[in-house]
Amino acid sequence: MTPAARCSAAIEVLTDIAERRRPAADALKDWGLAHRFAGSGDRAGIASLVYDALRRRASAAWIMGADTPRAILIGTLRLQQGLAGGSVAALFTGERFAPAPLSDDERARLDAGTLQDAPPEVAGDAPAFVLPDLAGTLGDDLVPELRALARRAPLDIRVNALRGDRDAILPALAAFDAAPTPHAPAGLRVPIGADGRGPALHVEAEFLDGWYEIQDEGSQLAALLAAPRAGETIVDLCAGGGGKTLALAAETGNGARLIATDGDPRRLAPIHERLRRSGALAEVRTPRSGKARADMLEDLDGKVDRVVVDAPCTGSGTWRRNPDAKWRLRPGSLALRTAEQAQVLDRAARLVRPGGRIVYITCSLLSAENDAAVAGLLSGWRGRFDVVPADEVLATGPDSLRAAVRKTAHGIQMSPLRTGTDGFYVAVIARKG
Numbered sequence: 001m002t003p004a005a006r007c008s009a010a011i012e013v014l015t016d017i018a019e020r021r022r023p024a025a026d027a028l029k030d031w032g033l034a035h036r037f038a039g040s041g042d043r044a045g046i047a048s049l050v051y052d053a054l055r056r057r058a059s060a061a062w063i064m065g066a067d068t069p070r071a072i073l074i075g076t077l078r079l080q081q082g083l084a085g086g087s088v089a090a091l092f093t094g095e096r097f098a099p100a101p102l103s104d105d106e107r108a109r110l111d112a113g114t115l116q117d118a119p120p121e122v123a124g125d126a127p128a129f130v131l132p133d134l135a136g137t138l139g140d141d142l143v144p145e146l147r148a149l150a151r152r153a154p155l156d157i158r159v160n161a162l163r164g165d166r167d168a169i170l171p172a173l174a175a176f177d178a179a180p181t182p183h184a185p186a187g188l189r190v191p192i193g194a195d196g197r198g199p200a201l202h203v204e205a206e207f208l209d210g211w212y213e214i215q216d217e218g219s220q221l222a223a224l225l226a227a228p229r230a231g232e233t234i235v236d237l238c239a240g241g242g243g244k245t246l247a248l249a250a251e252t253g254n255g256a257r258l259i260a261t262d263g264d265p266r267r268l269a270p271i272h273e274r275l276r277r278s279g280a281l282a283e284v285r286t287p288r289s290g291k292a293r294a295d296m297l298e299d300l301d302g303k304v305d306r307v308v309v310d311a312p313c314t315g316s317g318t319w320r321r322n323p324d325a326k327w328r329l330r331p332g333s334l335a336l337r338t339a340e341q342a343q344v345l346d347r348a349a350r351l352v353r354p355g356g357r358i359v360y361i362t363c364s365l366l367s368a369e370n371d372a373a374v375a376g377l378l379s380g381w382r383g384r385f386d387v388v389p390a391d392e393v394l395a396t397g398p399d400s401l402r403a404a405v406r407k408t409a410h411g412i413q414m415s416p417l418r419t420g421t422d423g424f425y426v427a428v429i430a431r432k433g
């Protein structure tokens with residue numbers, strides 16, 4: 001397919017997403033099924049255009065003065081890919097599979113449109129209802145942070161200390177130009193291509209041998225700040241596919257008793273293969289039903305040294321990777337997540353022993369899911385828990401992180417602008433002895 005034909009296809013997919021209110025991944029998959037002639041490069045190129053358009057949906061519509069899929073794609077080519085009016089006109093020719101030629105108005109807006117007077121929700125490409133909450137945490141950095149959240153995310157991997165160290169694997173990854181991440185000691189960052197895609201690292205021999213995992217640097221740092229120690233009993237209460245479980249096991253050199261569980265057995269299923277591949281040791285407790293789940297950990301009540309709660313959240317800190325999610329976020333879905341967070345924190349509070357710690361993690365920048373959730377635990381358990389000061393939490397991490405991270409009322413907040421990571425939040429809460 002020509003670049004122009006990919007633009008036409010992206011407009012088609014964006015139209016499907018808008019008209020049928022469907023997730024981008026579903027719309028892209030259906031497009032692929034209906035156009036089997038398109039190769040993997042074409043599909044990736046189209047997906048990249050679609051995700052860029054979702055990243056810049058509001059600002060692209062603003063400069064183009066219209067919020068049609070076509071206008072948004074045109075605006076995105078200028079804002080996200082830096083194409084000048086002439087280059088966009090060369091794609092929008094109306095020939096063969098190319099989109100219809102640019103109108104005079106489109107051309108004028110492409111040349112002169114600006115975000116100078118755009119309100120923050122437009123300049124930052126985010127739903128307006130979350131801005132008051134975000135402004136509380138991000139302050140003057142609100143729009144610059146949102147802009148950073150609207151860029152493409154890097155491809156990070158965590159070298160598995162159970163196999164060897166970062167220097168040992170670097171030669172094998174030299175062909176991908178892998179380089180150490182700014183903060184995480186086991187992190188490597190691999191450049192992504194012009195189409196927004198990284199190399200298929202998950203098919204490399206070293207990956208299959210468990211030498212590394214694909215994991216955002218922020219997630220790696222969250223596991224590090226959890227400060228798991230050999231000899232401890234640690235519960236990973238929301239283990240999902242096991243990203244944190246594997247990192248926790250590596251950090252302790254498989255020296256802790258690590259128990260991984262999750263409310264949803266389907267989310268937990270991939271963990272078995274990942275444990276096997278990485279050589280990480282964990283006892284996986286799979287719930288059989290909603291009711292059985294409550295009983296899964298009863299034997300551990302009041303006995304656990306460290307409960308890691310990688311909580312279900314809106315994922316607002318991962319909008320770089322999943323821009324679709326920001327436009328699907330509603331006040332109601334945020335309320336659902338905060339209710340789940342309160343529930344899961346309450347479960348953690350019953351598990352932890354006197355003197356033990358809860359490590360509360362989200363990949364969100366919203367204080368409603370972060371400091372407010374911690375405050376809810378503190379008030380619900382009246383006086384039985386204390387927040388561990390941010391400086392103490394950060395003491396277990398690298399110096400560079402200490403300088404870059406934002407401290408909030410109860411925890412620490414990573415972000416694309418400040419730490420170059422996804423927007424992870426970490427708070428550590430100690431049960432009084």
Ligand SMILES: C[S@@+](CC[C@H](N)C(=O)[O-])C[C@H]1O[C@@H](n2cnc3c(N)ncnc32)[C@H](O)[C@@H]1O
Pocket residue numbers: 237238239240241242243244245261262263264267310311312313340343344
């Ligand atoms: C952010 S994801 C976990 C990601 C995972 N820890 C990782 O690093 O790959 C949150 C998880 O919480 C789980 N969850 C939601 N409510 C829960 C509950 N009440 N108890 C346990 N897990 C729950 C979800 O099924 C989901 O897998």
